[in-house]
Amino acid sequence: MNKRGFYISSGLMLIAILFFSGSIFIKFYFNEFLIVTPDLANFSVAEAEKIFSKNSIEIKKMGEDYSQYDKDKIFSQKPEPGEVIKKGRVIRVWTSRGQDxxxxxxxxxxxxxxxxxxxxxxxxxxxxxxxxxxxxxxxxxxxxxxxxxxxxxxxxxxxxxxxxxxIGAKVRMPDLIGVDLSTGKRMLKSKNLIVGKIDYIQNSELESGIIVDSGIQPGIMTFEGTVVDIIINK
Incomplete structure (x- = not known):
């Protein structure tokens, strides 16, 4: 075998080894450290805890409300189904009060x-x-x-x-971060902006009841009548 053939064969062998090793690493890393969040809808909290008993995942009940599911069944979760998360992470769930x-x-x-x-x-x-x-x-x-x-x-x-x-006039998006919902609504109304979807997170390092993010960032120019989504810390 000439030198050129030797180098080509060696190169191909090295690529195969790297690919094989990489595949093993990815599989090991994913299985050991990462999981795909399953859909917990219609499971009880106890059933959900059994699903994650070997993955060091904590199921934390955040509250309850009426839904299409039977009483005490999970109807909402964060992170949502299909998201890749680290083992040891908390999954927040909301359970049903029953069908209303x-x-x-x-x-x-x-x-x-x-x-x-x-x-x-x-x-x-x-x-x-x-x-x-x-x-x-x-x-x-x-x-x-x-x-x-x-x-x-x-x-x-x-x-x-x-x-x-x-079409409304252009207005500058106010800074809602750090204010409560009532104040945020007044600030949006003063600019003829409309409150959209309100989501909640729970972060112990932040003050409860304050706005932590908005769908349009402060200072951005937008039109009157624009719908602004809000995220509040519970």
Whole structure:
């Protein structure tokens, strides 16, 4: 075998060894340190704890609310199913108080802020807000999904289609970080911005009840009527 052939053979052998070794390392590292979060919906907390008994994962119950699931069954979790997490991490879960059905009211013709407040009082979660030019009243709800009269479970997500007949002026996004929800709502309203989805996290190093993040970063220019999502520390 000439030198050129020797080098080629050696190179190919080295690549094979590196690939094989890398595959073993990835498999070992993933199995030993990382897991894919399963979907815990419809499991009890005790059942979920059994699933993770060998992975040093702590299941922490954060609260409970009505849902489509039976009483004491998990209906929500963070991190969400399918996320890759380290072993030893805490998975926060929320359990069901049972199934509680409500009738979706007619939101059509309501101002978006009033419709959101009404939906939340009923136990509905406002998920998506879309806009269309329908020549109705600005910021007025044109339709909802599910529609009026639908029978749904409490905590069901509802979406609104809203008229955007006129385009608002540009405004600068206020800094909501560190203020409570009521103050944050007033700050958004003063800029003609709309409160969107409100999510919660739990961080013991931060003050409880304050806004820790917003869907639009402070100082960014946006249009009046823009929906701003908020994250609050419980």
């Amino acid at each position: 059905k409500i009738i979706v009211p007619d939101f059509n013709g309501m101002d978006l802020s009033d419709a959101k407040a009404s939906a939340e009082r009923l136990g509905l979660i406002v998920k998506n807000i879309s806009y269309a030019q329908k020549n109705a009243v600005y910021n007025q709800v044109i339709s909802s999904d599910p529609g009026a009269g639908s029978i749904v479970y409490r905590n069901k997500e509802v979406s609104f289609l809203v008229d955007m007949k006129k």
